Amino acid sequence: MTPTLQDVSYLLGLPCAGAAVGVIDMQADWMNDMHQRFGPVERKEDAPPYVPEFLADARGPTKKWILQFQPTYIHPQANAYAVSRHLEAYLLWLFGWVMFTSGQGHLVTRTLVPYARSIADAHADDVP
Known part of the structure; x- marks a missing residue:
């Protein structure tokens, strides 16, 4: 017997709310977009x-590239844009090496980039 989403929701006590999350198609120029941001x-x-060359792997951002945005490198008078980009890099690190680990030990898959960006760019009231 296969458990349903409702079964998992009941067993874990997590609500089934919001839209379903699916794979987002990545544009061919995703690396240029990352460089610009x-x-x-x-x-x-x-x-x-x-x-910028540390981003050269076409499968996704490399760990070496992500580590360029450590919290200790943030400018003391950083604007909100700089803080959100550091948050996006942190989320990519969190996704790639803590939550969704894979056999690609040196990078995080590029399909997770839009999710990290949308969380980092969201207003505080929009994040549950």
Whole structure:
């Protein structure tokens, strides 16, 4: 017998609410989009320079690229845009190495990029 979504909801005490989450098609130029969003992010003066080549794997952002956006590299007077990009990078790290680990140990799959971006760009009132 196969458990249904309602069975899992009942057993775990989690509500079935909202729209279903499915795979989002990634555009062919997703790497250029990432460079445009993350390139202008302000960094501390003592932080290593941003290296866009670390994003070169076509399967997804590499761990080396994501680690360029550690919290210690945020500029002290960072604007909301810079903070949201750091949050997006943190979410990619969280998705790729904590929540949805895979056999691709050096990168997070590119299909998770839109989810991290939508969470990072959401208003605080929209996040449950």
